[in-house]
Amino acid sequence: MLAKRIIPCLDVRDGKVVKGVKFRNHEIIGDIVPLAEKYAQAGADELVFYDITASSDGRVVDKSWVSRIAEVIDIPFCVAGGIKTEADARQILMMGADKISINSPALQDPELIARLADHFGQQCVVVGIDSYFNSEANGGAGEYQVYQFTGDETRTQKTTWTTFDWIEKVQSLGAGEIVLNCMNQDGVRQGYDLAQLSQARAVCQVPLIASGGAGVIEHFTEVFKQADVDGALAASVFHKGVIAMDQLKQSLRDQNIEIRPC
């Protein structure tokens, strides 16, 4: 059976892995390549590298580390950050990344998704969505809204898209996978946003990856059982050693969730 995926996410800035809380106050966690190797050996199913400043700074990710990662790890990995053109994507894929993930550039130019899918295949085009629950919107009923430029506090801004409309739109353009980052939960380890992810699941026919909020093993159990996501992404719980990969995977297997053993 197809296994659910556990995906450590490494936020990258200036060649270092960093982690902030609610997208802010980044602290350095360590060097990219040894961390990537450590997670691959520990039993991660896939890795995601986000250059969190790239789109905001108007520059492309520093790419030299992509091929250094491809050299050492034998699991798939995805690179995100500032990929605005087919040429940007080609360069990163040629260096050995398996997928590219686009976020703010897709909001500015949605057709980019279609062009990338046509050139490189739907399977390697991931769309990242930063979604914030605005409780005052929609006449006080609350609404999930899509944000862009979340890597830079001074430029972070709300778009005109609601999250579920944008999920449908990116699929129609050829997105092969969606990573839904629930900003209210990011880095605070209070659990994934199960309500939002369940709603997203209902409109998402391609693989859906949950992001934001993992704090304890039970959060992973819940998100697979209740929101039926294909993968769960997390950062701080792995970087800080709060959750060990082997314990996590064994617990999920004990709960009869299909998981590749370490």
Next chain:
Amino acid sequence: MANTVSQNSNVIVDTGCANLSSVKFAVERLGFKALITDDLETIKGADKVILPGVGNAKHAMANIVKKDLVVTLQQLEQPVLGFCLGMQLMAQSSSESSLSDQNEIINCLNVIPTEVLPLEADGLRLPHMGWNTLTTVTDHPVFAGIEPGEYFYFVHSFAAPVSEYTVASCQYGSDFSAAIAHNNFIGCQFHPERSGSAGSKIIKNFLEL
């Protein structure tokens, strides 16, 4: 150039697809060397040939035709290993054309006489993306030491049905070929270069044939 090829040389055919360097790195992690090339003589003279591929069958075959590689690849007598789309290109034909003309059939290399058809996922989400287990494994030297139940990394929406050429199978909505072989050609639908230690074992078995 042909005169740069030493004995026991391995080549990775430059199909113009994007995962060439990950395949090369996977070979190098095992302590072997491999040259990425589209030179006809170098490919003919190699000891082992790897045919990688990601993306769309129509575009990939068009690249192979443009590089004049078709006859050379078809006539290879040394062991040839295809990865993912590389496996699909070994088939007779693929129905993966383009979004604009979904009824077009793409003629492939026809070194393994089977077809590549849309994966019958029985309502499951596509692409079939992630780690899945092999359901059957036959006795093939490239699969030595690989057992049913082992996980490999798959990313695809098309597949070869189970047939007499199937050497390993997988299930996602329906059974399909996880690997097919005929004569000196073998292809894996999954990505051995991204399948952890089990994938490395496949590559090592092949390079040690």
